[in-house]
Amino acid sequence: MDAIFVFEQLLNGLGYGLMLFLIAAGLTLVFGIMDTMNLAHGSLYMAGAYVAARVHEASASFALAVAVAVAVTVAVAAVLEFLVIRRLYRRDHLVQVLATFGIILIADDAVKAIWGVAPLLASTPAALAGPVQLFEGLPYPSYRLLLIGAGLAVALGLYLLVNNTRVGMLVRAGASNRQMAEFMGVRVGAVFAFVFALGAGLAALAGALMAPISSVQIGMGEAILIPALVVIVIGGIGSVRGAFVAALLVGLVDTAGRAFLPPALRAVLPPSVAADLGPALAGIAMYVLMAAVLTLKPAGLFPARG
Amino acid sequence: MHERFPGLARRLPWLVLALLAAFPLFAPAFGLEYYVGFVRRVLIVAIAATSLNFILGYGGMAALGHAGFIGVGAYTVVALVEAGFSSAWLAWGGAAAVAGLAAAAIGAVSLRTRGVYFIMITLAFAQMLYYLAVSLRTWGGDDGYGIYTPLEMGVWLDGAHAQVFYWVVLAIAALVFALFSRVAHSRYGQALRGIRDNETRMVALGYPVYRLKLAGFVAAGAVAGLAGGLLASHNAFVSPGMMHWTQSALLLVMVMLGGLGRRWGAPLGVALWLTLEEALKMHTDYWHWPLGVLLLLVVFHAPQGVAALLERRAGKEAAR
Amino acid sequence: MSLFRAEGLVKRFGGLLATDHVDLAVEAGEIHALIGPNGAGKSTLVNLISGLLPADAGRIVLDGIELTALAPHQRSRHGLARCFQITSVFRNDSVRDNLLLAVQAHAGSSFRCLARRDAEHALQQRAEALAQRVGLTEVLERNAGTLAHGVQKRLDVALALASQPKLLLLDEPMAGMGPEDSQQMIELIRSLRRETAILLIEHDMDAVFQLADRISVLVYGKVLTSGDAAHVKGHPEVQSVYLGTEAAA
Numbered sequence: 096m097d098a099i100f101v102f103e104q105l106l107n108g109l110g111y112g113l114m115l116f117l118i119a120a121g122l123t124l125v126f127g128i129m130d131t132m133n134l135a136h137g138s139l140y141m142a143g144a145y146v147a148a149r150v151h152e153a154s155a156s157f158a159l160a161v162a163v164a165v166a167v168t169v170a171v172a173a174v175l176e177f178l179v180i181r182r183l184y185r186r187d188h189l190v191q192v193l194a195t196f197g198i199i200l201i202a203d204d205a206v207k208a209i210w211g212v213a214p215l216l217a218s219t220p221a222a223l224a225g226p227v228q229l230f231e232g233l234p235y236p237s238y239r240l241l242l243i244g245a246g247l248a249v250a251l252g253l254y255l256l257v258n259n260t261r262v263g264m265l266v267r268a269g270a271s272n273r274q275m276a277e278f279m280g281v282r283v284g285a286v287f288a289f290v291f292a293l294g295a296g297l298a299a300l301a302g303a304l305m306a307p308i309s310s311v312q313i314g315m316g317e318a319i320l321i322p323a324l325v326v327i328v329i330g331g332i333g334s335v336r337g338a339f340v341a342a343l344l345v346g347l348v349d350t351a352g353r354a355f356l357p358p359a360l361r362a363v364l365p366p367s368v369a370a371d372l373g374p375a376l377a378g379i380a381m382y383v384l385m386a387a388v389l390t391l392k393p394a395g396l397f398p399a400r401g
Numbered sequence: 402m403h404e405r406f407p408g409l410a411r412r413l414p415w416l417v418l419a420l421l422a423a424f425p426l427f428a429p430a431f432g433l434e435y436y437v438g439f440v441r442r443v444l445i446v447a448i449a450a451t452s453l454n455f456i457l458g459y460g461g462m463a464a465l466g467h468a469g470f471i472g473v474g475a476y477t478v479v480a481l482v483e484a485g486f487s488s489a490w491l492a493w494g495g496a497a498a499v500a501g502l503a504a505a506a507i508g509a510v511s512l513r514t515r516g517v518y519f520i521m522i523t524l525a526f527a528q529m530l531y532y533l534a535v536s537l538r539t540w541g542g543d544d545g546y547g548i549y550t551p552l553e554m555g556v557w558l559d560g561a562h563a564q565v566f567y568w569v570v571l572a573i574a575a576l577v578f579a580l581f582s583r584v585a586h587s588r589y590g591q592a593l594r595g596i597r598d599n600e601t602r603m604v605a606l607g608y609p610v611y612r613l614k615l616a617g618f619v620a621a622g623a624v625a626g627l628a629g630g631l632l633a634s635h636n637a638f639v640s641p642g643m644m645h646w647t648q649s650a651l652l653l654v655m656v657m658l659g660g661l662g663r664r665w666g667a668p669l670g671v672a673l674w675l676t677l678e679e680a681l682k683m684h685t686d687y688w689h690w691p692l693g694v695l696l697l698l699v700v701f702h703a704p705q706g707v708a709a710l711l712e713r714r715a716g717k718e719a720a721r
Numbered sequence: 722m723s724l725f726r727a728e729g730l731v732k733r734f735g736g737l738l739a740t741d742h743v744d745l746a747v748e749a750g751e752i753h754a755l756i757g758p759n760g761a762g763k764s765t766l767v768n769l770i771s772g773l774l775p776a777d778a779g780r781i782v783l784d785g786i787e788l789t790a791l792a793p794h795q796r797s798r799h800g801l802a803r804c805f806q807i808t809s810v811f812r813n814d815s816v817r818d819n820l821l822l823a824v825q826a827h828a829g830s831s832f833r834c835l836a837r838r839d840a841e842h843a844l845q846q847r848a849e850a851l852a853q854r855v856g857l858t859e860v861l862e863r864n865a866g867t868l869a870h871g872v873q874k875r876l877d878v879a880l881a882l883a884s885q886p887k888l889l890l891l892d893e894p895m896a897g898m899g900p901e902d903s904q905q906m907i908e909l910i911r912s913l914r915r916e917t918a919i920l921l922i923e924h925d926m927d928a929v930f931q932l933a934d935r936i937s938v939l940v941y942g943k944v945l946t947s948g949d950a951a952h953v954k955g956h957p958e959v960q961s962v963y964l965g966t967e968a969a970a
Contacts, residue, residue: 126517132517132520134650179697182701183700186700186704188463188516188517188520189457189463189653189657189661190657190700190704192465192650192653192654193653193654193657193658193696193699193700194696194697194700196650196651196654196693196696197692197693197694197695197696197697197700198693198697199693200689200690200692200693200696201689201690201693201694203689204687204688204689204690204693205690207686207687208687317646317647321524321528321646324521324524325521325525328517328518328521332517370538371536371537371538371539372536373536374532374535374536375532375533375535375536375537378529378531378532378533378535378536379528379529379532379533382525382526382528382529383529385521385522385525386510386522386525386526389514389518389522390510393513393514393518394518583834583835583837584834584835586837586838586839587833587834587835587836587837587838588825588829588830588831588832588833588834588836588838588841589831589832589833589834590834590838591818591821591822591825591838592822592825592826592831595811595822598811598812598813598814599809599810599811601773601805601809602805602809602810602811602880603822603826604773604793604794604797605771605773605793605794605797605802605803605805605809605881606794606797606822606823606826606880606883606884607794607795607797607798607826607827607884608794608826608831609794609831610794613831613832616832
């Protein structure tokens, strides 16, 4: 285990963390502002991945694929919001779990009907297929650098949107005190719809970007949902800044756990024990992190409400 | 229902029980042998769902990790089989005990949080158990673990194994259901309901709220573990997939479909859901979406669940 | 020796000193009123005494037993009961079930889980006696949430009385009541003094002067002065700080 390997893993963790942030940002806003637990958020991520993979294959243009994926997913999300989600805002969390679990079931079958059961193999854009020599002795896949760059750019854009625009002000007002925002005459319905669509767009973007380096298959939404929920709980529900910090933390802890824990355990434990224990500990690292954070700060790192 | 039709309400459960008990006897005559196994599975899942309905519906504890306890129970059976034990009673008792211990540890931490954070932390613990099972290669890891020799239930119970096992499961399910129904009306059940409705007031009234909740959580965990042990025998197979978060969500969905905090909610929800699933699977590969639509219909048209719907129907007819 | 003593209670919220070294004593059989302008920290003090908020410093003693380190439910077991400013009853249950739940907390274990609770005659009798005590017999089978505000408030008091407390904390029992309900509540509180000492937080000055044996004035988290009605009325600082602001508001 040398410095270069460590550095490479840290970059991988950063990339994964940024993608988690894209998914978690929408989830935390929807949760914080509408007080709505949306399990189907992962399905929007899945939709983005499938559409991007297919359009990329058909058109050979990755940029077009990403754009179409985001547009299609936002359109689907708008319909979903209009038909279902907006009727859930004032219901209790369990009812929201019930309804959005129903949406997951419908979404998984819809994907199966359109694209089949077999996982899709999404290819990396040809221009970014090779590695980049970051410095002497560290070639790094250029596509993963794109992920990091895109993630950081979107995070910055979101930061500016939330902090420096009128829409952002309304969003923040809604997150910190919904009732007050309503009293002040904010058109909450429109803000909610906007936030939901925005969150869907970000999730779709993450799906489109992740498609080439993960397997595009039914169930990928359910798999990514839980880490995303862990992120928003660690960050503090409703806080975009919290989601950002927590996403990077979770990305790094998860990646580092998988990369460093098994060899570290092999060094101190008998091989048979280490072989069992290593992956287990790596798998649960982020949950331990969450439990630890909640023990110290029960409302997450950056509570959005006082 | 039970107030408006006192006679029916008293007789119906016994009638259902009698029909269920007789089912394996007349099933072969109608070519329904396959469904003996199916009903057995429904009964086992109903045991787990009943325990979830108890802490969620009566206790207000929205645990999204109940499948974790089912898994702990199932893997306890694996551990005992692996260690050379072959008694079914020991295996199932062990499953309940170990799951109860796990619930005590997990509950002790989780019950200090509230609301969404409680949902999330119970989910997190179940995920930890899931990853633990995935990585334990001695017990099959990701591939699961097959139990090739059926567990022994006792000298004269082992003859026609499948049928006897069915009756054993039925007896346990009936017992568990009767027990929880009874507890619901006891001092403990009333206190639990008070905590669900107004926790601060219960604290001020002098109730040891935390210990009361923990006791319920442990009992529910142990019963879920028992169901897990039975499920291990039923499938002759155990895999980490039993503990996946979607299984926990599914259990919660079935309870809510049936009617949260209603006596018949859990068994009704489980029976309805699994029957629909089974029926849809026979006709189409696309059997998820109708169930999804059903959930949306329940959310918007019968938020109290099917049990409440039936109660209202019974009420209307009585009024006529 | 006083029945109840709070000594040097401190509570900070961030930089704000909500409770500033408060000393307070309630004698047996006494109604002790706590008054003060909005934001003086009255409700915080009640929460510190009942244990719903942890105190940063100070100690609390009731009838010779130190309660400081005890959880709120344990304080209730040692004879400290409270009502809530925002009526806190079990809205979806009948008045009878409300009372049964309160009585049950102090009569045997609530971990009993097989026998039917409603079949316990002793509990039923005590619940009915309690209903009679506060005038709720007529509405025993009604759902608590459907009762008028004043009646719900009486139920709230009845729930607290079920523990047969040594000290009863009443947090603005007259809040939001019309004159008729207020007068009924005043009668009820007056009749309670035979059974328990009372710490009464109240905005309604008429009620305070009618009921209280002693009055403490809380301003900015500190006890400004303590004494009988005449003393408090005549205290120059009280007039300027408290009555002045009240009159202006």
